[in-house]
Amino acid sequence: METNFANQFFAERTSGIRSSAIREILKITVSDSEFLSFAGGLPNPSLLPSDLLENATEKTIRSMRDVAFQYGESAGYKALREMILEHFICDEGLDVGSICITSGSQQGLDILGKLLMDQKTNVLLENPVYLGALQAFSPYRPNFISLPMEVDGPNLNALGQILSEKKVHCFYANPSYQNPSTCTWSIAKRKEVALLLDEHGVILLEDEAYRHLDFMGNLYPSIASYRRNGDLTFVLGSFSKMISPGFRLGWVTVPKPYQKIFTAIKQGNDLNSNQFSQIVLYHLLLNLDIQKHLRLIQSYYLHQKNYLVHLLNEYLPELIFQDPLGGLFLWVEYPNVSEKKMMERILEKKVVMVPGNEFRLEPSPKAFFRMNFSFLKEAEMEEGVKRINAVYRDIIT
Amino acid sequence: METNFANQFFAERTSGIRSSAIREILKITVSDSEFLSFAGGLPNPSLLPSDLLENATEKTIRSMRDVAFQYGESAGYKALREMILEHFICDEGLDVGSICITSGSQQGLDILGKLLMDQKTNVLLENPVYLGALQAFSPYRPNFISLPMEVDGPNLNALGQILSEKKVHCFYANPSYQNPSTCTWSIAKRKEVALLLDEHGVILLEDEAYRHLDFMGNLYPSIASYRRNGDLTFVLGSFSKMISPGFRLGWVTVPKPYQKIFTAIKQGNDLNSNQFSQIVLYHLLLNLDIQKHLRLIQSYYLHQKNYLVHLLNEYLPELIFQDPLGGLFLWVEYPNVSEKKMMERILEKKVVMVPGNEFRLEPSPKAFFRMNFSFLKEAEMEEGVKRINAVYRDIIT
Numbered sequence: 001m002e003t004n005f006a007n008q009f010f011a012e013r014t015s016g017i018r019s020s021a022i023r024e025i026l027k028i029t030v031s032d033s034e035f036l037s038f039a040g041g042l043p044n045p046s047l048l049p050s051d052l053l054e055n056a057t058e059k060t061i062r063s064m065r066d067v068a069f070q071y072g073e074s075a076g077y078k079a080l081r082e083m084i085l086e087h088f089i090c091d092e093g094l095d096v097g098s099i100c101i102t103s104g105s106q107q108g109l110d111i112l113g114k115l116l117m118d119q120k121t122n123v124l125l126e127n128p129v130y131l132g133a134l135q136a137f138s139p140y141r142p143n144f145i146s147l148p149m150e151v152d153g154p155n156l157n158a159l160g161q162i163l164s165e166k167k168v169h170c171f172y173a174n175p176s177y178q179n180p181s182t183c184t185w186s187i188a189k190r191k192e193v194a195l196l197l198d199e200h201g202v203i204l205l206e207d208e209a210y211r212h213l214d215f216m217g218n219l220y221p222s223i224a225s226y227r228r229n230g231d232l233t234f235v236l237g238s239f240s241k242m243i244s245p246g247f248r249l250g251w252v253t254v255p256k257p258y259q260k261i262f263t264a265i266k267q268g269n270d271l272n273s274n275q276f277s278q279i280v281l282y283h284l285l286l287n288l289d290i291q292k293h294l295r296l297i298q299s300y301y302l303h304q305k306n307y308l309v310h311l312l313n314e315y316l317p318e319l320i321f322q323d324p325l326g327g328l329f330l331w332v333e334y335p336n337v338s339e340k341k342m343m344e345r346i347l348e349k350k351v352v353m354v355p356g357n358e359f360r361l362e363p364s365p366k367a368f369f370r371m372n373f374s375f376l377k378e379a380e381m382e383e384g385v386k387r388i389n390a391v392y393r394d395i396i397t
Numbered sequence: 398m399e400t401n402f403a404n405q406f407f408a409e410r411t412s413g414i415r416s417s418a419i420r421e422i423l424k425i426t427v428s429d430s431e432f433l434s435f436a437g438g439l440p441n442p443s444l445l446p447s448d449l450l451e452n453a454t455e456k457t458i459r460s461m462r463d464v465a466f467q468y469g470e471s472a473g474y475k476a477l478r479e480m481i482l483e484h485f486i487c488d489e490g491l492d493v494g495s496i497c498i499t500s501g502s503q504q505g506l507d508i509l510g511k512l513l514m515d516q517k518t519n520v521l522l523e524n525p526v527y528l529g530a531l532q533a534f535s536p537y538r539p540n541f542i543s544l545p546m547e548v549d550g551p552n553l554n555a556l557g558q559i560l561s562e563k564k565v566h567c568f569y570a571n572p573s574y575q576n577p578s579t580c581t582w583s584i585a586k587r588k589e590v591a592l593l594l595d596e597h598g599v600i601l602l603e604d605e606a607y608r609h610l611d612f613m614g615n616l617y618p619s620i621a622s623y624r625r626n627g628d629l630t631f632v633l634g635s636f637s638k639m640i641s642p643g644f645r646l647g648w649v650t651v652p653k654p655y656q657k658i659f660t661a662i663k664q665g666n667d668l669n670s671n672q673f674s675q676i677v678l679y680h681l682l683l684n685l686d687i688q689k690h691l692r693l694i695q696s697y698y699l700h701q702k703n704y705l706v707h708l709l710n711e712y713l714p715e716l717i718f719q720d721p722l723g724g725l726f727l728w729v730e731y732p733n734v735s736e737k738k739m740m741e742r743i744l745e746k747k748v749v750m751v752p753g754n755e756f757r758l759e760p761s762p763k764a765f766f767r768m769n770f771s772f773l774k775e776a777e778m779e780e781g782v783k784r785i786n787a788v789y790r791d792i793i794t
Contacts (some may be wrong), residue, residue, distance in 0.1 A: 005722075008719060009513060009600060009629075010513070010658070011511065011512060011513055011514055012515050013511065013515070014511075014512060014658055014662075019657070019660070019661040019664065040468060042467060048462070048466060050459070050462070053458050054454075054455065054458050057454040057455075061447060061451050065441075065445070068643050069445060069642070070440075070642060071437060071438075071439060071637075071642045072643075073424055103500055103667040103671070106666070106668045107667045110665060110666050110667070113406065114410065114411075116407070118408045118409050118410070121408070132665075132668070135664055135665035136665045136666075137659070138665070139662065140408070140491060169406070205468070206406070217769070227682075232406075244465055244466040244673070245467060245468045245668075245672070246464070246465050246468075246671070246672040246673040247466075247671060247673055248500075248670065248671045260406065260416070264414050265411075265414060267532055268414065268529075268532035268535070268536060269503070269666070270500040270503050270504040270527070270645060270667075271501055271642075271645070275642070275645070276641070276643040276677075277671055328628055364529070380409070
């Protein structure tokens with residue numbers, strides 16, 4: 001009754017809006033500390049050096065208050081944008097005007113949806129796909145097309161066929177340590193995809209939120225860097241995994257023809273991103289040895305990943321997964337169970353993972369779960385895997 | 398050429414997107430310190446007590462880092478939402494579930510546009526109207542209808558006529574110290590409008606960003622409080638003017654039937670608002686005597702307003718404006734000049750105001766400027782008014 005009443009007032013686009021199971025799960029785990037969560041993409045905040053953080057905020061309050069506690073430029077605090085350009089961007093031909101700071105890369109996705117997607121616009125997505133992109137794009141009601149993926153990137157035959165058959169407007173891709181599949185595209189495939197996209201005039205939305213989380217410190221060249229036409233590529237980056245999601249700061253590199261309108265949309269969305277956080281982050285980065293910090297989190301995540309792999313191999317040898325090269329997740333197939341049933345039962349045991357179908361346009365008959373390894377401590381991971389194992393054994397026998 | 402090339406890739410909705418002259422002006426004034434700006438809606442950050450700010454950040458970093466530097470709930474940090482409910486909301490029948498924290502009230506406007514406005518949906522706006530609302534709503538391409546206003550609120554005959562003739566879906570109103578007109582609706586008109594909206598089943602989007610900025614500390618009851626049907630009213634609030642725009646934190650009170658979908662849209666927009674700032678603000682508010690702080694800024698703004706009024710009366714007695722009861726602006730008619738010419742000429746003299754047509758759907762033949770009085774110091778205001786006066790004298794003679 002209540003719902004019917006309200007429904008008549010909703011905009012049509014709300015029919016496409018999906019809520020995130022991850023966020024619902026996060027709410028549960030926040031309110032009940034007994035929960036062991038493999039669900040979130042939560043970096044470990046203890047890797048942030050407290051003294052540098054305190055110095056950065058003190059400096060911000062004492063000597064930058066007129067800037068930090070005021071409105072700021074819609075494209076972001078200029079000194080921070082310069083720093084992003086210098087330290088986190090490898091692509092050529094960009095300048096500070098190319099960098100627009102966003103409230104997390106999630107906002108970058110929303111702005112790109114607003115900028116580029118009309119109702120029924122063809123938008124190509126990896127299968128599985130990052131859930132946040134579905135949430136950001138869905139309200140603009142594009143027509144999603146699912147691209148079959150392989151371990152080293154897209155199935156090129158399928159990609160060629162789709163691009164020949166349909167006018168694809170943009171392709172959203174997460175080529176490094178993809179969330180959730182963990183796949184990393186090979187350099188050869190990056191080049192070939194760039195060529196195909198150039199040939200068909202397709203805009204690339206390249207999400208590189210995990211780029212700096214390679215366990216060995218490798219840096220893959222972006223797909224963007226292989227394109228002839230730089231005007232058709234937006235690259236998204238994020239501080240959430242490298243520094244902290246608490247600041248909600250990311251960026252998008254925006255080709256020149258789009259810069260003015262991108263910034264106008266950003267204005268309409270929230271005027272500008274949190275100025276206080278931008279300036280605290282700027283001062284933090286001034287004093288942080290970035291390379292050393294990245295090596296620290298990379299080796300920490302590697303250690304955590306190895307431990308979870310070890311636990312799964314020991315307790316649940318039936319499971320099927322790739323050993324990832326970086327990122328925060330394992331993407332695990334649980335054979336011979338129903339995803340839904342497995343999920344219900346582990347929640348009863350107060351342990352959570354994200355069910356794979358959250359990341360799909362069409363549900364898969366196979367049970368997949370995304371398992372985060374960056375947040376729980378070793379003993380908690382072991383306890384969590386034990387609980388999952390008990391449920392799994394119970395279901396398959 | 399470049400523009401044509403890019404245009405073919407833009408979503409259709411981008412044709413409605415408007416950039417803000419205010420933000421462009423802000424960019425100029427930031428980069429050239431000789432500019433005297435009456436343009437922004439900039440609160441004075443020196444009214445924020447440094448020691449409390451430092452304590453709040455120190456506490457956040459030392460004892461709340463696991464929460465502050467992590468992802469958070471999409472609806473916002475619960476303790477802050479409870480505080481908002483207790484201190485800043487007068488309306489009855491709301492609970493903590495009604496409060497959704499947004500990245501400034503600007504984001505609240507964007508979410509409401511996404512939630513409620515289809516292409517050609519009839520949306521009623523005050524004339525003049527807050528520019529940020531135009532920016533937020535325009536991409537959703539509703540059909541805007543302009544409502545003639547009087548000093549004490551809407552022209553009720555006009556409102557009745559519009560509501561009888563057209564199916565109006567929502568009415569966006571800024572009834573207290575409106576930006577830019579500075580008008581404050583009388584209590585009688587709040588009641589009568591509530592009645593009319595109930596009668597016609599119109600959703601009210603009530604923007605109360607300035608509610609706590611009455612020079613005398615008065616608090617007007619919201620229009621929402623007079624409605625029979627609470628399910629059709631969203632009220633927007635903001636910390637930007639009371640505390641600081643640097644945190645980009647505001648809130649929307651959301652009726653129950655809309656809460657789930659409002660939060661899902663918020664997720665798609667930026668997952669959650671800046672968690673670090675939410676927790677710093679929470680600790681700041683714990684130790685700040687809010688009522689005392691509000692009285693301090695109210696009397697400061699009153700003093701500043703009086704000084705600008707005095708300057709205008711002395712130098713430019715031809716100007717026409719209402720003496721406002723609160724807020725940050727004067728809304729000033731400059732007789733016998735062209736708005737555009739006046740604007741061009743004052744920019745040459747390095748002084749800025751916001752041209753009135755920025756706040757209108759259709760340009761007015763009369764020249765209006767919105768003049769902020771909260772930011773410049775007295776001597777700067779006088780110098781600014783002198784420069785404006787020189788330009789005005791030069792044009793009219």
